Amino acid sequence: MKIGIDQISFHTTQYFVDMAELAQARNEDPNKYLIGIGQKKMAVIPSTQDSVTLAANAAAKILTPTNRQQIDTVIFASESGIDQSKSGAVYLQSLLALPQQVRAFEVKQACYSATAALQLACGYIALHPDKKVLxxxxxxxxYGIGNAGEPTQGGGAIAMIISKDPKILALEAESTVLTENIMDFWRPNYATEAKVDGHYSGHMYVDFFDEVFAAYRQKTGMTLANFAALAFHLPYTKMGLKALRSVLPQADAGTQQRLMANFEDSRQYNQIVGNLYTGSLYLSLLSLLENTNTLQPGDRLGLFSYGSGAVSEFYTGILQANFKAALLPKLHQAMFAARQQVTVSTYEQLFQQQLPTDGSTVELDLSQDPAQFVLTGIDAHQRQYRKQY
Structure with missing residues (x-):
């Protein structure tokens, strides 16, 4: 039985800041951001959006009357959770008007958790092939304003429906994993901004990829020639490029050219959004699928997931017949085209407009947020959400 990604969608906010302008404001050479980390634009998140509303806005794009009734599990993968006890998935069940007869929970391990959710979902569907998982x-x-991590900020949400007989990507059984307790990136409970050792994290990312890919080759006998494309977790797109370059010498010239060309397709969306943490690998996958002119049904894709701290996995999938028909490129491109560029000073103001941490009542101005789902404020220590249309 084939199991994998049946549908996939993406959402980010209506604002972005241009990376060249941000570099100039920080007295940096723009090429440090445009080439050095490989980013062009960075999503800016207003206070009326949080991880729950971003997820709801992404998921609404792929829900239909039919699959609503088939979904019996909702998994919320995030490291930007809004509550230490209640999962974001419970809010999604309500906001998206899903049946109450669902299990809903949250998973966390830095940027790896969406892959953990995917593997859990595939195992569940194997036992319950008539169901779907959202x-x-x-x-x-x-990371903060003016520090080294600032240009690798961003935000948004990926939504995926996992099922048998998937329309887009059928996952293969074999994968390789690696876990090591390291301190390359973390966010203590008392902090609203992450702590990161950027250079160390970059080195560990490449080392982990090299190790899980080598283990996969040994386990399966496959080589780079077996892959039409590789998709990477892309907190910034130069990081994935470094990992790809680390293994390209293993391949012949034709394979190297193919993998590099497909990598360029796979980073187009990430370059104009920035870091999605848990969703970055899957935004890269979406970018690859919606921008490619060369991938064909039956092609094998390799996917590298990395979550600081650190857990990584390399796994593979086969593109399905008519996979292009299941994608939403026009919807996503229209969303990107409608975004509004903000000045660096406006970005800084939006960044600093955080919700109170003492539970104070606050009502947010929704007049500038066109999203379907929004955060309206806090009342009695409870976040208040609204569906606007």
Whole structure:
């Protein structure tokens, strides 16, 4: 039985800041951001959006009357959770008007958790082939204003429906994993912004990829020639490029050219959004599928997932017949085209407009947020949400 990604969608906010302008404001050479980390634009998240609303806005794009009734599990993957006890998935069940007869829970392990959710979902569907699982990977990457991590911020959400006989990508059984307790990135409970050792994290990312890919080759006997494309977790797109370059010498010239060309397709969306944490690998996959002119049904894709701290996995999938028909490129491109560029000073103001941490009552101004699902404020220590249309 084939099991995998049946549908996939993405949502981000209506605002972005241009990376060249941000570099100039920080007295940096724009090429440090445009080439050095490989980013062009960075999503800016207003206070009326959080990980729950981003996830709901992404998921609404792929829900239909039919699959609503088949979904009996909702998994919320995030490292930007809004509550230490209640999962974001419970809010999604209500906001999306899903049946109450669903299990709903949250998973966390830095940027790896969406892959954990995917593997859990595939195992569940193997036992319950008449059901579907909704996964959202939703995050807001925050490092602070003016520090080294600032240009690798961003935010948004991926939503995926996992099922038997998937329309897009059928996952293969074999994968390789690696876990090591390291301190390359973390966010203590008392902090609203992440702590990161950027250079160390970058080195560990490449090392983990090399190790799980080598293990996969040994386990399966496959080589780079077996893959039409590789998709990477892309907190910033230069990181994935470094990992790809680390293994390209294993391949002949034709394979190297193919993998590099497909990598360029796979990073187009990430370059104009920034860091999605849990969703970054799957935004890269979506970018690859919606921008490619060369991939064909039956092609094998390799996917590298990395979550700091650190857990990684390399796994593979086969593109399905008519996979292009199941995608939503026009919807996503229209969303990107409608975004509004903000100045660096406006970005800084939006960044600093955080909800109170003492539970104070607050009502947010919704007049500038066109999203379907919004955060309206806090009342009695409870976040208040609204569906606007």
């Amino acid at each position: 996964i959202t990977a939703s995050d807001i990457a925050r």
